[in-house]
Amino acid sequence: MRPKAELHCHIEGAVAPELARAQAEKYGVDLTGVLDGEGYVWRDFTGFLACYDRVAGLFRSEEDYALLAETYLTGLAEAGAIYSEIIVSPDHGARVGLGPNAYLAGLAAGIGAARDRTGIEGRMLVTGIRHLGAEAVVAAARFAATRPHPLVTGFNLAGEERFGRVADYARAFDIARDAGLGLTIHAGELCGAASVRDALDHVRPARISHGVRAIEDAALVERLADEGVVLECCPGSNIALGVFPSFAGHPLRALHDRGVKVTLNSDDPPFFHTSLAREYAVAAEEMGFSRGDIDGMTRTAIEAAFVEPSVKARLLSSL
Template sequence: METPIAARSLDRLPKAHLHLHFTGSMRHPTLVELAGEHGIHLPQALATDWPPKLRATDERGWFRFQRLYDIARSVLRRPEDIRRLLREAAEDEREAGTGWLEIQVDPSGYAALFDGLTATLELILDAARAAERDTGVGIGVMVAANRTRHPLDARALARLARQYAGRGVVSFGLNNDERRGRAREFEAAFRIARRAGLISAPHGGELQGPRSIRECLDELEADRVGHGVRVVEDPHLVERVATQGVTLEICPTSNVALGVFEQMEHVPLRRLFDSGVPIALGTDDPLLFGPRLVEQYRIAREVFGFSDPELAELARMSIRASGAPESLKKEMLAGVDSWLAEEPGAAPAG
């Protein structure tokens, strides 16, 4: 894809990144380096044949995707590994023009190494604060439950997230394979999180259709839905999402890599935008998919024909839907207006 000559620089457009998984944010060279330090053998798909060829629309494909993710997570063994991951993620976001990063993590995946759930979350929050100071990128943490585990585990995570609401935790999520845990089973956990003032942001409408999204809205009172792209299968639900102002965290590269859509042109980004649905572009897991956030905006521009005013509105949508402090939101929104006021071609293309 080629960037138009007279285009505003996408890496200068202030934006919020709301759909980025913790392990999946790791740089590939960092994965390889840490694996070597810890004596962990990486399969070819994570080493020499990176990024891996993936497809997760069937159980076997999802298992392979999850296995690769788990291997990647296993290289994070020391507190300094956690700190490095967050610092480098923030550096990458700064290069993309991101003013606010909301990174999602299930502390359960690291608890055995770092003295339990509470100590793990405190380590992550401390690392996030350090990365924020070093880079100037605001960072909020989404505590995310795993829908393949028992709903009681999700309640424990919700209570943990509640303890740190206002102290770095800004949202509560639900991830993993939709086919193995319906959203409605986690209503109690999300009720705990909502009462603590946390944003409700479960995954839905990726591997399953409109029913998945409807349960996120009806049972979990979602403010945002991770992915949500299969909402297009129900026009009435599209209208409802637009009317209620529920933001969909759309990750074009991920959707194609995992086989949700066969080609990039099939991702319903333009259709949903034109229908008035709020959208926050995200990357999901760039460690496994490759492209990072600026590339998602470039896809919107070059594949779906988004004009610069429309790209600016995408950025505004991401900022408004974020858990960033109001003062930072105002600053970033003003930055979007300034970006749009620039003459096209005034800066190197992003």
């Protein structure tokens, strides 16, 4: 089994349906309209966000979040992953009355348990929720900047990409940068190439979450390649959300061939009927990437990881 690595997975979006059902039974929650025999129920991105929030509400204690992180990372390791960064939202912890520190403590316990069982390394990226507004994102950045847990190593901006301008959130990223956190930002998914350019201009991130619609602007693709910005690509998510019509029409191959650093990720896997293993398989079987190409993407992911140099060196040596 070839090693894998993942830089982009929202932890509440990684809840398998069977775990959601168990949590719903625990708390007496009716999942009608959220989950059916085919999986999670949503029609468009707005509906997906609503469904995501309903599922996130099934986790209400440190133990719940420890279970979630351990379950996801253990499964990832069993599929060959040696490293994972999960996107975490203190706002979700606050919403269920748990509080951000206990929320992170639970997730960290799950990461530690998975590492003890399988050897997989995991880190957390605190995210601001874009559609909650600039001040809420600044608050998330300030929290992340306190370095509330050693496993918190990066900062992201997620949520409704069509809400506000990238410039509205620049202050939050300045706070995170000054604290020494790695920076990545959702752009170039639901919005076009201009959103990627705005992210580069206003945030100066090392990575961009998605970024695939940069393909609409040849000069921007060249800039990404020249600056070495890494794209956290999630083809299965893009197809599920209708960003591109098919894997054959997805720009991952074109971006790679033009020298852009790309990686493979699952985003919110059960919501989009995918997994990290499936993303790797699709890259090989439907996008025509060679084994060497795919191993190169894994190496790119680890080289771009927001992790301590000693751990990064160990992970790279295992390749």
